[in-house]
Amino acid sequence: MRHRTVYIFLSILTAVVLSVQCTKSSMDTDEPENSSPEPEVNKPLREQYSSSPDLWPSANWFSGVTKKELAFLPERVQTESPKVVELGKILFFDSRLGKRNNSCASCHVAENYWIDRAVVAVGGGNRNTPSIQDSWHLDGHLMLDGRAKTFAEQLTIAIESPHEMAGDVQALPGLLQAIAGYRILFQEAYADDNITTERILAALTAYTKSIVSGETSFDRFIKGEFSALNDQQLEGLHLFRTKAACINCHNGPFFTDLQYHNLGNSLDQQQLPDYGRFNFTNINADRGKFRTPGLRNVAHTAPYLHNGSVASLDLLVDLLSDGMPQMNGQRISGVLSPHIKPLNLSRDERSALLAFINTLSSERPAVTRPTLPN
Ligand code: HEC
Ligand code: HEC
The missing domain is CATH 1.10.760.10 (Cytochrome c-like domain)
Known part of the structure; x- marks a missing residue:
């Protein structure tokens, strides 16, 4: 409120100063009057x-x-249930999702601002690992070349790429079904213990989108x-x-x-x-x-x-x-x-x-x- 008053005051001040200036300059030159604040x-x-x-x-x-x-950091409003986000976090850290004994967290290391500090990601790819902070705003433009339109697409690439986790998203439900603890977690997150590829990707998306930077x-x-x-x-x-x-x-x-x-x-x-x-x-x-x-x-x-x-x-x-x-x-x-x-x-x-x-x-x-x- 106080800031707004200051802004209004400053706007009026600028307008007064500008109008004085404009009058002066239109006498000196033929320049058209400029309405935007100079x-x-x-x-x-x-x-x-x-x-x-x-x-x-x-x-x-x-x-x-x-x-x-430029603008200040907007707050991300979380629309997913906390239980789904929590499940996503567990999946993010679980190396059993792929065949390379690594997890999302191996490359996107929280304490390193979500990167691996390598020149290119370990695994033979040719791209540098990006931080995934604030990636919710990249929906539609994911991956460094924008080739993934949705998080589901992006995550499928991450899980299946031989350079990343070398997994298979269609095989994941069967794999997680065999882990009793996951049946309980899916039950808690989705009100039944049906484990599907869509739910796995949705939970990972929910957690990834919850990773935001601070003020x-x-x-x-x-x-x-x-x-x-x-x-x-x-x-x-x-x-x-x-x-x-x-x-x-x-x-x-x-x-x-x-x-x-x-x-x-x-x-x-x-x-x-x-x-x-x-x-x-x-x-x-x-x-x-x-x-x-x-x-x-x-x-x-x-x-x-x-x-x-x-x-x-x-x-x-x-x-x-x-x-x-x-x-x-x-x-x-x-x-x-x-x-x-x-x-x-x-x-x-x-x-x-x-x-x-x-x-x-x-x-x-x-x-x-x-x-x-x-
Ligand atoms: C024409 C658009 C454009 C302009 C102008 C531009 N950048 Fe960039 N910047 C990019 C793009 C695109 C990349 C990524 C390029 C790549 O990965 O090959 C980038 C990369 C960067 C990076 C590296 C980020 C990372 O995570 O790897 C920094 C830092 C950066 N720019 C700062 C600046 C600064 C400071 C200026 C002004 C001096 C500037 N840029 C001007 C488009 C631009
Ligand atoms: C082997 C290291 C590695 C692993 C494992 C990995 N990533 Fe990545 N991640 C990368 C690299 C490298 C890119 C950029 C790839 C590209 O542009 O081709 C990327 C891109 C992303 C992006 C897009 C960011 C942007 O700026 O567009 C997100 C989101 C992401 N990863 C999340 C995940 C999640 C979630 C997992 C686990 C399912 C995961 N990653 C597993 C290295 C990794």
Whole structure:
């Protein structure tokens, strides 16, 4: 309530200041009157950002990009029953689902912000394990190339892929039926002990969707606690939205446009191309394109990119600043996104950008391993 009053006051103030400015500038030049609030370049950055985001200095949006401002973490409303989520958690930790003696939790390790810290997932695949925090918002765009439309599809790939668990979702009901403890758990979750593939996938989906990140300094800042970012972090936020133009792809509450782009780094460890989205769309323009990853907790999930080829955030920011030059004479598959250009960021600007990215971190997850049924 108090913040709203402050915003209203600030809006009126800005409107007054702007109308004075507009009158002045329309006398000086033939510029058409601009109705959207212009940044007041002479005001200190902190003052420009001490307001709700709709009053922030305008971002450097590229033409054709859907403008989606950064936003605080939305709360996920859990619609599944706690018993189903609990069953999903047990399945998540159970290596009996596949033939490789691993479980979802072997690669998506809670204490590591749900990753395995490997360059590519153990098991012979060519992709880096993503964090699955906040993946509920990826419904329709799952997997790094977006090839899974639903969680059921994504989980079937995870369970059946020879690189992941080498299981068989159709055989799972029989397998779990033979474990007395699971019959009780299904009874508790679904009111009868009928074990089906659909129920298994639904429970795993329920648990996976319940894995969310927490509040960050950035969230507190954007909600009006303006001291939550220091000057360097604030400069980083400004660069992210302006000179560095990251916001064109990393936007909204999760810092992703849910679109697919080619960042010019598409060879895997064997130097073979990973065509990304092209693998299943067969559309030439999709060659080498991957989904824009969200950036919450990204400071904790090195190494980076779909192939884990970039070891640190420092290095990635350097590469982005240089317009993603091809490393080690690497050949890119497809065409580099036209939105990736040299940014010529100074040392200080790169540090500020990194300082801002660090404000997107929330508390390290702590999950107790469940007791598996016999
Ligand atoms: C061997 C390691 C490994 C195991 C085991 C594994 N995953 Fe994954 N997971 C990955 C990798 C690698 C990807 C990205 C794959 C791709 O894009 O092709 C992924 C992607 C995902 C995604 C999509 C995230 C996104 O950003 O689109 C979800 C959700 C997920 N896994 C959940 C699970 C669940 C639930 C299980 C257990 C049923 C599981 N994973 C088992 C490595 C693993
Ligand atoms: C054209 C859209 C686009 C722009 C602009 C862009 N990114 Fe990205 N970003 C992506 C895509 C797509 C990926 C994943 C590419 C891949 O895996 O090959 C990515 C990956 C990343 C990653 C690695 C995340 C991870 O989990 O591996 C970080 C960090 C990142 N970007 C930060 C930035 C910053 C900082 C800027 C501004 C300097 C920026 N990006 C500009 C689209 C973009």
